[in-house]
Amino acid sequence: MARFLLRRLGLVVPALWLVSALIFALAEIVPGDVARTVLGPYATPDQVAALRHQLGADRPLVVRYAAWLGGFVTGNWGDSLVLHRPVRPFVFARLGNSFQLALVALVLVIPVSLALGVLAGLHEDRPLDRVISLLGLSLTAIPEFVSGVILLVVLGVQLRWFPIIAQPPPGVGPAGRIRYLALPAIPIAFVLFGYIARMARAGMVDVMGSAYIRTAVLKGLPPLYVITHHALRNALLPAIAVIGSQIGWLVGGLVVVETLFTYPGLGKLIYDSALAHDVPVLEATALLVAAIFMLSNLAADAMVALLQPRVRSSS
């Protein structure tokens, strides 16, 4: 197991390096430039050129990348070119926000989707299965900006059950924060529900048809005992892998939800810094998200490996 983890961890570092190089190159292709963002459309070309020079944005790409990389690995993440603030505390504050929203969404979606997925799998091709599968498919198919707007209008504007702005004012305790985050967590949960429930259902259908379950049933074990002690452990493996693969998206990919619910998370920060060519912020944020993506996948793999020794030995 230790070797398995070490081998996988060893892949993370070169992958992150590749990501950083790709982002640096991509930021070059995105139209616009940082000096124009800072000075605005009415600045004269010589003012823009002077600021580009001052920011070092007119140096060759490779030189800029090397300078940035050197600073980053030695812990100097630099200042935002646009906001003139140190990158690290700014990005970490956003990371904390994103984690909170991801956590609320996961707490909301995992128990429900796993339970309903398992239930559907146990009732394969029967009405309950059809209802759950259809519900999952429908909810996943609704884009989060559509469900988000509907929820905002109904639960926020008309019924006033939830705050319309997800960022709580200063001094709100943990329970209060959950109330603020519940509304944006729902559309995210909608999207994830279908994936996770389908995986749990498929896993359950697969396992329940396998020989060792048939043996357990024929042995006369009570059905509930067979499900909880024999089937679940194997049936949930695909669902766990799916959850792991979604963590990166939950932390860094929620641009739409963060915009709609006015929530300062990492997704919006990546988007804004990409548009503004604020490379120090873009790189730091994207690398963090990439690292989280890789580590959460690794955690999911480790969990699968723990639950199923075959995976460990085969890889």
Add this chain to the structure above:
Amino acid sequence: MSDSHLQHELGQHLREELLAGRISRREFLRSATAFGLSAGAIAALLAGGGRAPALAQTPPVKRAGTIRVALVPPTAAVDPVTMYDAGAIAVVQQVAEYLIWAEKDLRLRPVLATRWEPDAQARTWTFTLRDGVTFSTGRPLGADDVIATFDRLTDPQTKSAARSNFKGILSKGNVEKLAANRVAFHLDRPFVDFPYLLSSTNYNAVVLPQPYAGDFEQHPVGTGPFALTAYTPKESASFKRNPGYWQKDLPYLEGVEFRFFAEIQPQVLALQAGAVDMMLATPFQGSQAVFTDPNITVLQTSSSKHRAVHMRVDTAPFTDKRVRQALALCLDRPGIVQGLFQGRADVGNDEMFAPIFPGSPTIPQRTQNYAVAKQLLREAGQADLKVTLTYEVYQEVPQYAVFLQQMMKPAGVTVTLDQMTQAAYYGSGSTQPWLQVPMGITDWASRTVPSQFILPAYTCSGVWNSAHWCNKEYDDLAEQYDATLDAQRRGSIARKLAVLQQDATPAIIGYWIRAPRAVRKRVQGVEPNGSDFLDLTRASLA
């Protein structure tokens, strides 16, 4: 202090013009304030020339509460010298003040300057500063601060966003200290509308203390009604009442909370849910819901905000004036205003004198006329014209592009649409499509004097002359317009400028967008503003 002899003469002349019906009452007030006539003098002149302005009866106001404002976040670090976006401007306007504030009808209200007057050529302007004003640090406001402020804004070495406005009008080092509270601005050329350049309409022109290190976010010092107490980029800003504010009973509010929203839709929902009390700006596109909400009032004022559909006169097929005229004749302007804004815009006439500008000349309105359009195209040998229209994704611009495409079709013109993000459309360095494409739609923010459009976009040396149009006669007239104090002569020059530009049609100006500002019913004392500027000094909550 009484008005000078020149001001007295100018005032009497304006009164005669008003009595003769040659200028409107609005033009009278606007010109009188621009010339720096005192309120007493204006009232006296009006008493002889018509009714004095009626003062609205206002109910007693509550001196408490914090107003919550929804607005777009500042794009970059907030710095009064470099700022250009609505978010940063609104933050700064609560903390720091201008010499003059331009009201929604473009009358000028004295703020840190109590009076101003031009010399006979409108080339030297003398400003008297208000006594008893202190910065939030306790330091009194003086002439040195004003000189430092405008030297900073006109300094080629700084990144001043106002430099383009002052270019050719005021150069660094030309502000002279006459006394501790008096300064003289020596202009590069006569400029009648100069007080506007020192007013809120030149949004960078807030008076900052003499030593300023460019660290407004860390040390937000100003003379304004509020003090910035907390600022988190992209999230929020908090202000509390400035206890040492020079207007003793103001502001009414205890505090102001800015909540930054990247998009309009969440702002609309927050306003409807009562999570905020007002929106700084309420562009019609995307905000339709607030216009029918019974809990919300939408304040509205005309503005000079517009979209210019430029046609490069140095690039075929637009080298022929008849082609440009033909395309402009395809537009059903009232239909566009109705379709894009449900009527909340004023019809444009392909020249730069927006209806909001007092004294704008009345020249024949260009209307849809396919017969003439086709004939012009035939004469130009372009009966089967194909053009590409490049535009940015910004507010209603994409829909406008589709309107243009559809309206040009019946004249036999095939328009290919080329859509870009705003960043790509403005670009940078050698790639700036908005200045390079043969035909493009560019968004122009509201300005207070026509020259602020004419000089950069339609004169030979204009830095944003997308149409590449150059007409010596037009340039000379523009210069004369800026230098003419006499209202009647100025009006006739304006008319010539408008006729010349409409005839040449370097750009189609289809409409002038009004500026709506949505507030909840309990908000009082907030005015709409053509440039979305925000003065909360007299705001209160019921």
